[in-house]
Amino acid sequence: MPQRPKRLTPSRGPLDLFGSEVRRYRELAGLSLAQFADKIPFAASTIGEIERGEAACDRVFAEQCDRVLDTREALTHLHDGLFDGRTAVFPEHFAAWPDYELQAEVMRSYEPLVIDGLLQTPSYAEVLLYGDRQAVQARIERQSVLVRDEPPPPRLIYLLPERVLRSRVGTTEVMYEQLHRLADAVSPRLSVQVIPDGPPHPGNLGAFRIATLPEKTRIAYTASEPHGKILDGRFDIERLHERFADIATYALPAELSAVLIREIAEDVWKP
The missing domain is CATH 3.30.870 (Endonuclease; Chain A)
Incomplete structure (x- = not known):
């Protein structure tokens, strides 16, 4: 049986909120992690970590997601509002x-x-x-x-x-x-x-x-x-x-x- 996706709690912090929105748009597009990874220059494992709020990402990731998922730049806008560029340079355990x-x-x-x-x-x-x-x-x-x-x-x-x-x-x-x-x-x-x-x-x-x-x-x-x-x-x-x-x-x-x-x-x- 496929592993059940981790339940997300967006209110826990900016990483969880951003990850939950990435997953939501990906699922609305009908793409699995593997299918999504074929369309952007990021591995499925990396995308999964970001979606679960376990890893930070830079603005380029948000831009690639917007391009493929047709979000009208929603994820880039969210990334700018939540992180203002900080997660690209702060390690995941310190990002919040x-x-x-x-x-x-x-x-x-x-x-x-x-x-x-x-x-x-x-x-x-x-x-x-x-x-x-x-x-x-x-x-x-x-x-x-x-x-x-x-x-x-x-x-x-x-x-x-x-x-x-x-x-x-x-x-x-x-x-x-x-x-x-x-x-x-x-x-x-x-x-x-x-x-x-x-x-x-x-x-x-x-x-x-x-x-x-x-x-x-x-x-x-x-x-x-x-x-x-x-x-x-x-x-x-x-x-x-x-x-x-x-x-x-x-x-x-x-x-x-x-x-x-x-x-x-x-x-x-x-x-």
Whole structure:
């Protein structure tokens, strides 16, 4: 017997909504996955993953679907509205997170290895992303959420160990610019707090972010191997929130952190 198609829940997120519309138009056209794959330059397995909301796609996929399925550009229009080009460069497990950043009223971030992407300079991001220009542009565009006028930008509380400031990413020029950018970012709505080198602290289990959305609901993203994941379970998020509070007790206040960041920039990274 043929496998029953996965039941789709469009309300779960943009990937599920887009995938459900692709499947709907394909079925209205009377095409199987294999038949559809014969008409566009994408494998049936890839199309299936997109339809199930398990994989992101770029705008070209939407354009090819519109061409074959005679949708009057409905899928391209939907792709533009949902993703604004972002899914082409963000990995599938992260693709939905920028939408939560846009909705967030408060964001908490702990990153033990590199500077948080929302505060990276283009040069620093380019090293981490191996020169992928599209990925760098998408990362930098995410940062606009912190400087928008309406609605007010989210409050960001960012914790990082001192060793991140001393770990080379690219050249000394890249590091010098990045650290000054980080210190300059400190403001009433953006707190950067450094955990000085010293006693062990409970922040050795990996990076994570917590977004507090309207009506005080929370969602989290955790970084892990082979890839990160988005969490919405209350128990998991409460545990992460408690861990963040515990880590924060080891951090310097934002003003002292900015002083330390500038000192490291001048002492270690000044070209």
